[in-house]
Amino acid sequence: xxxxxxxxxxxxxxxxxxxxxxxxxxxxxxxxxxxxxxxxxxxxxxxxxxxxxxxxxxxxxxxxxxxxxxxxxxxxxxxxxxxxxxxxxxxxxxxxxxxxxxxxxxxxxxxxxxxxxxxxxxxxxxxxxxxxxxxxxxxxxxxxxxxxxxxxxxxxxxxxxxxxxxxxxxxxxxxxxxxxxxxxxxxxxxxxxxxxxxxxxxxxxxxxxxxxxxxxxxxxxxxxxxxxxxxxxxxxxxxxxxxxxxxxxxxxxxx
Amino acid sequence: xxxxxxxxxxxxxxxxxxxxxxxxxxxxxxxxxxxxxxxxxxxxxxxxxxxxxxxxxxxxxxxxxxxxxxxxxxxxxxxxxxxxxxxxxxxxxxxxxxxxxxxxxxxxxxxxxxxxxxxxxxxxxxxxxxxxxxxxxxxxxxxxxxxxxxxxxxxxxxxxxxxxxxxxxxxxxxxxxxxxxxxxxxxxxxxxxxxxxxxxxxxxxxxxxxxxxxxxxxxxxxxxxxxxxxxxxxxxxxxxxxxxxxxxxxxxxxxxxxxxxxxxxxxxxxxxxxxxxxxxxxxxxxxxxxxxxxxxxxxxxxxxxxxxxxxxxxxxxxxxxxxxxxxxxxxxxxxxxxxxxxxxx
Numbered sequence: 001x002x003x004x005x006x007x008x009x010x011x012x013x014x015x016x017x018x019x020x021x022x023x024x025x026x027x028x029x030x031x032x033x034x035x036x037x038x039x040x041x042x043x044x045x046x047x048x049x050x051x052x053x054x055x056x057x058x059x060x061x062x063x064x065x066x067x068x069x070x071x072x073x074x075x076x077x078x079x080x081x082x083x084x085x086x087x088x089x090x091x092x093x094x095x096x097x098x099x100x101x102x103x104x105x106x107x108x109x110x111x112x113x114x115x116x117x118x119x120x121x122x123x124x125x126x127x128x129x130x131x132x133x134x135x136x137x138x139x140x141x142x143x144x145x146x147x148x149x150x151x152x153x154x155x156x157x158x159x160x161x162x163x164x165x166x167x168x169x170x171x172x173x174x175x176x177x178x179x180x181x182x183x184x185x186x187x188x189x190x191x192x193x194x195x196x197x198x199x200x201x202x203x204x205x206x207x208x209x210x211x212x213x214x215x216x217x218x219x220x221x222x223x224x225x226x227x228x229x230x231x232x233x234x235x236x237x238x239x240x241x242x243x244x245x246x247x248x249x250x251x252x253x254x255x
Numbered sequence: 256x257x258x259x260x261x262x263x264x265x266x267x268x269x270x271x272x273x274x275x276x277x278x279x280x281x282x283x284x285x286x287x288x289x290x291x292x293x294x295x296x297x298x299x300x301x302x303x304x305x306x307x308x309x310x311x312x313x314x315x316x317x318x319x320x321x322x323x324x325x326x327x328x329x330x331x332x333x334x335x336x337x338x339x340x341x342x343x344x345x346x347x348x349x350x351x352x353x354x355x356x357x358x359x360x361x362x363x364x365x366x367x368x369x370x371x372x373x374x375x376x377x378x379x380x381x382x383x384x385x386x387x388x389x390x391x392x393x394x395x396x397x398x399x400x401x402x403x404x405x406x407x408x409x410x411x412x413x414x415x416x417x418x419x420x421x422x423x424x425x426x427x428x429x430x431x432x433x434x435x436x437x438x439x440x441x442x443x444x445x446x447x448x449x450x451x452x453x454x455x456x457x458x459x460x461x462x463x464x465x466x467x468x469x470x471x472x473x474x475x476x477x478x479x480x481x482x483x484x485x486x487x488x489x490x491x492x493x494x495x496x497x498x499x500x501x502x503x504x505x506x507x508x509x510x511x512x513x514x515x516x517x518x519x520x521x522x523x524x525x526x527x528x529x530x531x532x533x534x535x536x537x538x539x540x541x542x543x544x545x546x547x548x549x550x551x552x553x554x555x556x557x558x559x560x561x562x563x564x565x566x567x568x569x570x571x572x573x574x575x576x577x578x579x580x581x582x583x584x585x586x587x588x589x590x591x592x593x594x595x596x597x598x599x600x
Contacts, residue, residue, distance in 0.1 A: 051450065073450035083450070091443035093508075094436070101433075102440045103451040114428055117436040162452070 002064075004029040004197055005050070005081070005166055010059030012042075012049055012221075019045040021221040023059070027166065027214075032188065032198045034212030034229070036205075038241065042221040043201040044086060047168050051083050052076040064165065077103075082164030086171045086201075088151040090158075092144035096135060099143050099154055100126035103162040126161055133157045133187060149176040153184070166197040173204040185211050209233065217241065263511075267420070274412045283408040285525040290415035291477050293517035296501040297422040297510075298469035301429055302462040303499075304508040307442030308365065311495045312356075312372030315379045316467040318489030319352050320345030320474030325395035325484050326388060334398050339414065342475045349471020350464050357463040361456060364445070380490035394485035397478055411480045418476065419514075422469045426510050429462070438462055439508065493538065497524065500545045506555025515556060520544070 003026040012020040019042045027033045035043050048054040050061055052073040061069045068076055082103075091099050101118035104126075118126065130136045133153040138146060146154060152172055159167060169188075173181045181204065188198060188211060202208045208215060209229040217225040217232060219241035225232055232238055270290075274283055295317065303310050324341040327333070333341060360371040383389040402410060429435040437458045440448040449455050478484050501520050506512030520541075527537040552559060 053446070053450070073446070074452050074454065077450055077452050085447075089444055089447040091440050091447070093443050094439055098436055098439070101436060102448060102453065105452070114432045114434060116431055117433045158451070 002029060003027065003062075004031075004064055005199065006062040007046070007050065008060045008062070010046070010049060010061065011057045012045055012054060013057055019221050020049065020056075023218070023221060023223060025216055025223060025226075027197060027199050029064075029165075029197055030192070030195060031214055032192050032200065032212050034208040034215040035199060035201045035218060036203070036208055036215060037218035041218045041241075043218055044170060045221075046218070047083060047170055047201065050076075050168065051081055077162065077164070078105075080163075080165035081168065082159035082162060082166070083168040084152065084155040084159060084170055084172065086174065088148070088155045090143045090146070090151050090154050092142065094143055095140055096130065096143050096146070096154060097123070097126060097139045100130065100158045100161055103158055105162055122161075126157075129157045129160055132190075134183065149180040152176060153180075153187075156184075156187070160191070160196075166199060167191075169198060169200045169202075171202055172200065173202055173207045181207060263423075270416055270419075274406075274409050278405065280408060281529070283412060285522050285529075287408050287411045287415055287480055288525060289517060289521040290412065290419050291473050291480070292497065292501065292521045293514050294415060294419040294422045294473045295470050296498050296505075296513035296517040297419065297426050298466045298473070299498050300502050300507065300509075300513040301422070301426050301469070302459075302466035304502055304513065305430065305435060305438040305442060306459055306462055307508075308361070308368050308459065308463075309499065310372045310463075310466075311369055311492075311499065312374075312376040313466070313470050313498060314490045314492070314494045315352060315356065315372075315376045316349040316470040317474035317477070317494060318379060318383065318484070318486075318491075320349050320471030321478035321484040321489045322383060322389055322395065323348040323471070324475040324478055325390075325397060328398065329395065336400060336410075338398055338400075338479060339476075342414075342472050345475030346468040346472040349467040349474070352471075353464045353467030354460070357460045361459045361463065376490055376492070376495065380486050383484075383490060384486035389484075389486070392486060394483050394489070395478075396483045397481070399482060400479075411476065414476055415473075415480075418469065418473055423510065423514060425465060425469065429465070430510055434458065434461070442508070493541070496545065497521070497541065500541065500548060503555055504544075504548045504552065506557035506559075509555065509557045512555050512557040 005027040007023060007025040010020050010023045011018070023042065023046060025035075025046070035046070037043055045054065049056045052068075052071050052075065055070045059069070060067060063076075063079055063081060066079065068079060068081075071079075091102065094102075098117070101122060104118055104122045127136065127139065130139055133156060135146075135150060135153055135157060138150070143151070143154060156167070156169070156172070172184055176184070185207060188200075192198060200208065200212060212229060215227065215229050215232045216223055217235075217238045224241050225235045225238050227235075273286060277283060277286075295313065299310065299313050302308065323345045324338065327341050327344055328338050356372075356375050360368055360375065363371060384392050389395065400410070429438070437448065437453045440451070440453055441455055441459065445455055474489070478489070481488075497520065501516030502513040503516070504512075504520060505514065505516030524537050524541060527540060531537070548555075
């Protein structure tokens with residue numbers, strides 16, 4: 001197996017806070033990998049540097065052997081890393097279908113900019129994806145009218161339309177009702193079975209342990225443990241860094 | 256779709272026969288003025304309405320267009336109907352101004368952008384009042400066409416109407432296009448759009464330039480119609496305010512909204528100015544109207560109306576819209592979506 005996404009010794013500081021400290025991580029092609037850690041451990045910052053939203057202070061990031069360190073978000077996306085945000089970022093004043101069409105890659109034939117947004121094939125694909133995630137009935141509604149959970153599904157859907165090689169999900173199950181969490185987990189399994197690679201940040205342990213084949217634990221910007229979920233569950237360093245404080249930690253709500 | 260096309264054709268037909276039915280020069284003067292402003296409001300909306308970058312400096316392009324045809328016409332001794340051939344030049348100069356200012360102004364976001372556009376506009380006004388080529392504070396006089404007095408306004412009317420149709424056509428084409436979708440995505444979340452492959456800077460600049468070209472040509476036409484360009488009127492802060500009120504009133508980012516706003520507000524303003532010779536009254540009323548629109552109709556007549564119609568329609572077809580994922584309430588029952596967004600788990 002080859003590493004599709006490789007983060008090597010990445011560091012990132014915000015003022016005096018070392019958000020990422022010599023952080024190294026690999027995601028295998030075809031995997032559903034989990035990334036966990038207490039609040040403030042650097043998970044979202046890691047997502048941000050991987051997708052070009054933040055610049056690294058040091059270290060390298062490679063996608064399928066190609067260096068993508070500090071590329072603009074647009075370039076990273078074009079190379080095949082799609083992501084969602086912890087607090088979903090949809091386009092509220094566009095319809096659900098319009099949201100889907102933003103990330104449609106430019107196809108050769110309809111190249112001129114005044115061509116109608118989304119050709120027939122693109123719209124067909126967008127409709128199929130909405131069908132898949134369960135939003136088909138809302139295609140013509142303004143995205144603003146969707147519930148929080150539906151917004152998460154929409155964000156996943158419009159990222160998928162660009163056919164990314166790997167999808168980074170930032171707390172996909174956070175604040176979403178249990179039924180929808182199961183729905184989401186099933187969708188991810190299905191996509192993964194079709195070959196899609198995922199890296200998921202999540203506090204909901206049941207979700208992570210049930211879905212991910214490999215889990216990495218981050219604490220204070222450093223990887224403290226990495227391995228299959230059964231092993232991670234019992235690792236004393238993880239209990240110490242993360243699960244051990246579960247009693248006081250509001251993250252425990254997801255367990 | 257058929258309703259919309261029919262409505263557009265009906266409005267166009269009414270506008271086309273209007274000067275044939277109404278020959279009162281006082282009324283047709285207001286009509287020409289209204290059409291020019293409508294074209295500007297539609298053009299302004301192509302950039303500001305779609306991208307969300309509110310420009311308070313479009314007077315730069317309007318006045319720039321006016322001075323361009325004034326200076327060029329004087330230099331080349333253009334007279335008679337030939338002067339109107341200079342209008343594309345007004346558009347070209349406005350495009351140049353838009354590129355030069357846009358490259359700087361579009362680097363900053365929203366509120367800072369607004370302030371910068373105001374600055375550009377003041378620079379233009381001060382420059383125009385101090386250069387010899389612009390005639391300083393006495394401005395430039397336009398050659399007066401020797402048309403029949405009874406129908407003097409008609410050629411202006413139809414030129415303004417043609418410009419309005421062009422602007423509306425451009426707005427319609429852009430809104431449905433990939434380019435327009437990218438603009439509106441930038442309006443909603445520029446960073447996110449960039450993260451999905453949208454090249455924000457060229458997209459914004461292109462819209463800014465298109466908007467400026469139409470505004471510049473409207474300025475050139477206005478110059479011939481009014482008969483002269485003076486710094487304080489060609490670069491008029493009230494011009495920008497009026498255009499913004501029109502677009503907000505009708506509905507930002509819609510095709511027909513700015514048009515509707517201009518057709519309602521400009522005649523009202525002109526009428527008030529004529530009716531009450533104290534011109535400050537109309538300015539005060541414009542300010543009051545601006546406040547009322549922002550408070551009472553922040554999204555404008557067209558979007559609010561469309562929403563009402565959509566919600567009525569949704570109520571009728573409710574049982575059919577139950578395709579939400581299991582356990583999810585249908586969209587209509589979750590108005591608290593935004594509130595939930597803040598409640599971090």
